[in-house]
Amino acid sequence: WHDKLLGGFRRTSDRLVGNLAGLGTARLDENTLEEIEEALIASDLGPETATRIRTRLADGSFERNMEELGIRLVVAEEVEKVLAQVAKPLEIDAFPRPQVILVIGVNGSGKTTTIAKLAHLFMEQDYGVMLAAGDTFRAAAIGQLATWAERVGVPIVTGPEGGDAAGIVWDAVKKATETGIDVLIVDTAGRLQNKRELMDELAKIRRVLGRINPAAPHDVVLVLDATTGQNALSQIEVFKEVAGVTGLVMTKLDGTARGGVLVAAAERYGLPIHAIGVGESMNDLRPFDPNEVSRIIA
Numbered sequence: 403w404h405d406k407l408l409g410g411f412r413r414t415s416d417r418l419v420g421n422l423a424g425l426g427t428a429r430l431d432e433n434t435l436e437e438i439e440e441a442l443i444a445s446d447l448g449p450e451t452a453t454r455i456r457t458r459l460a461d462g463s464f465e466r467n468m469e470e471l472g473i474r475l476v477v478a479e480e481v482e483k484v485l486a487q488v489a490k491p492l493e494i495d496a497f498p499r500p501q502v503i504l505v506i507g508v509n510g511s512g513k514t515t516t517i518a519k520l521a522h523l524f525m526e527q528d529y530g531v532m533l534a535a536g537d538t539f540r541a542a543a544i545g546q547l548a549t550w551a552e553r554v555g556v557p558i559v560t561g562p563e564g565g566d567a568a569g570i571v572w573d574a575v576k577k578a579t580e581t582g583i584d585v586l587i588v589d590t591a592g593r594l595q596n597k598r599e600l601m602d603e604l605a606k607i608r609r610v611l612g613r614i615n616p617a618a619p620h621d622v623v624l625v626l627d628a629t630t631g632q633n634a635l636s637q638i639e640v641f642k643e644v645a646g647v648t649g650l651v652m653t654k655l656d657g658t659a660r661g662g663v664l665v666a667a668a669e670r671y672g673l674p675i676h677a678i679g680v681g682e683s684m685n686d687l688r689p690f691d692p693n694e695v696s697r698i699i700a
């Protein structure tokens with residue numbers, strides 16, 4: 403997986419380094435600083451991080467030229483600082499059990515795959531895991547999740563397509579509680595086209611969960627597709643409003659040049675980033691090391 407991570411962020415890095423290299427080795431002046439800032443923003447790192455890096459570079463450095471400046475080192479340090487504040491693996495510490503993790507995100511973001519990966523990760527940590535197929539809206543969503551459940555080797559609670567998601571969640575929490583499950587991972591519909599309905603559905607799921615355990619859901623994890631770049635950021639905005647978000651998983655960081663968006667998301671929202679997806683198999687979800695990622699990016 404390390405190679406996949408490297409491969410993924412390598413593309414992001416190539417883009418960043420390419421953008422910076424385009425600036426040549428001129429002496430640093432306001433103009434060049436402006437261009438560096440633009441290059442960082444064009445690399446998806448986000449305006450906040452770009453401005454901080456610019457400020458640091460400008461700080462007493464006007465005597466030096468671009469090469470002496472060590473821009474990439476400064477970028478790496480700033481990126482690490484931002485990521486270090488948000489890198490937080492999901493901890494299973496709810497009492498009473500089960501810990502309920504609601505997984506949200508638009509269709510295609512990698513939600514189903516991420517649920518399977520999380521289930522696999524918790525299984526490896528010796529937790530009892532159960533899935534709830536709460537996306538009853540999208541045709542085939544239930545079947546896909548059931549296939550993953552079988553592959554990972556965890557029980558799943560499902561219902562009919564078009565059925566009541568909150569009802570499935572109710573059944574699942576009851577069953578999970580009765581059978582001593584540690585972690586219940588709940589899939590949800592990703593239909594942002596109809597915000598009102600999605601909001602109502604998620605609110606109903608919350609009410610049902612709350613009746614059984616006032617602390618549930620313990621986590622509301624938003625799955626974001628890194629390849630969508632800045633679009634991923636607007637999804638955070640919308641889902642915060644629609645569902646409340648306690649943490650993020652960013653997927654498809656293998657092979658995209660837009661990995662910088664991880665930094666932009668961290669800087670702007672400060673939400674915990676629990677893990678990153680670096681491939682399509684159940685082993686391809688990993689907590690990330692801010693130091694390692696920042697060194698690969700810059």
Ligand code: GDP
Pocket residue numbers: 507508509510511512513514515516592653654655656678679680681682686
């Ligand atoms: P959902 O519609 O949000 O449930 O998305 P899926 O989980 O079905 O994933 C959509 C597609 O993205 C599938 O082809 C997955 O195999 C793929 N996918 C999900 N996560 C990753 C990832 O981290 N890396 C790569 N390369 N593909 C991924």
